[in-house]
Amino acid sequence: MLAGMRCEITSDPGEFWATTADFLLTDPVLNNVILVNVDARRSGTITDPAPASYLTVRDGSGAVVGAAMRTPPYPVYVSRLPAAAIEPVLDALLEACPDAAGLTGTVAEADALAPAWGRRTGRPVEVEMDGRIYRLDEVTPPARVSGTMRRAGPADLDLLLAWTVAFHREATPPAAREAGPEPIEMWRRELERKVAEGRVFLWDDAGPVSYAGTSRPVADVVRVAPVYTPPEHRRRGYASALVAAVSQAALDEGAVATMLYTDLANPTSNKIYAAVGYRPVADVRTYRFGRPATDAIPPSQNRAS
Structure with a gap:
């Protein structure tokens, strides 16, 4: 993991909300998918048979600077991230949910994480959808x-x-x-x-x-x-x-x-x-991960030295 950045993983939506909500609420439109899902699960409105994975990214000062969520069967969803967080986030996600079906995020984050996921796991990676987030005030x-x-x-x-x-x-x-x-x-x-x-x-x-x-x-x-x-x-x-x-x-x-x-x-x-009345906020990209080749190197062994 890169010095100064650390990732915390939990399956407890209440714990994740307590540590990460303030960061997510700085942009409740851009982070709406994570906010709505976590709020519903911590309140008991949604109960899933498969546990979710919630990731919090902290910088060297301990401040929260990023987040991600995986709720099966949906792809991993990532917030905007500092460039220095990409590698630590990839490490943490591969540890927590190596079988994820794909990944969604704003274009820069998705383009940085998804191809690297494929290289590390041997799974084929392809763009499934390019999308846009819109906001309406009136x-x-x-x-x-x-x-x-x-x-x-x-x-x-x-x-x-x-x-x-x-x-x-x-x-x-x-x-x-x-x-x-x-x-x-x-x-x-x-x-x-x-x-x-x-x-x-x-x-x-x-x-x-x-x-x-x-x-x-x-x-x-x-x-x-x-x-x-x-x-x-x-x-x-x-x-x-x-x-x-x-x-x-x-x-x-x-x-x-x-x-x-x-x-x-x-x-x-x-x-x-x-x-x-809807106006563009940001562009997002979803990548789909295919099945790995039979001779793919396990993620833990497929690391550049």
């Missing part, structure tokens, strides 16, 4: 669209699950889908919980035509995700109207901002969100 109302927004209820769960499966199949590259079975029961539990909390919304135009979910607010920031419109209902403005209405509802309920992620390969969604 909604720009779209043109009038037929229909209205409503909160989803228990009677909508079967439809929502079918749409969630369709969303993931459309958004996830084939190589990533082949990495393991779809966590359909996990998606069902998440939908049941979010519907019960009033955080799933439908645009209804003589029947449901689009849906969006929201996160619990953390530091008065709400994430809008996922957003899905079935192909037969697209190009009618439903997604624009729904995202605008959901975002406005979050602001009306006390959020200071909403945020979301987009896939840069989908110019339509990026245009839609910009039109209703």
Whole structure:
């Protein structure tokens, strides 16, 4: 490990929150994924059969300067990191979660960590998605669209699950889908919980035509995700109207901002969100890790001297 930097790993979300929340809260939009996940787990809202790994990075003075999280089956998620922290973070992550499926972070961090992960483990590494984080402080109302927004209820769960499966199949590259079975029961539990909390919304135009979910607010920031419109209902403005209405509802309920992620390969969604008031914050990149070659050197032995 490089002098002056050290990493601490825990599976206890409460411990991680106590040590690292102040750092993460300096940018609650950029760090929203970590904040929302840790807050939900420390409060008991989410309980996972597989333990998570939380990483805190400290500099020589003991100040927290970075963080990372791995919640199976999702990729490792890293915050922005000082350049001097890259090697210590890589060491710590390979020790804590060598079987991680991939890694997501802002482009500089992802590009520094993921290829090095591949070199150290012998696992093939490829870019799965380039994305962008957007923030909204004030909604720009779209043109009038037929229909209205409503909160989803228990009677909508079967439809929502079918749409969630369709969303993931459309958004996830084939190589990533082949990495393991779809966590359909996990998606069902998440939908049941979010519907019960009033955080799933439908645009209804003589029947449901689009849906969006929201996160619990953390530091008065709400994430809008996922957003899905079935192909037969697209190009009618439903997604624009729904995202605008959901975002406005979050602001009306006390959020200071909403945020979301987009896939840069989908110019339509990026245009839609910009039109209703979302502004770019940072670009992120997700890498997918493949299976190692049979003759790959174990990580602990594949180090440059």
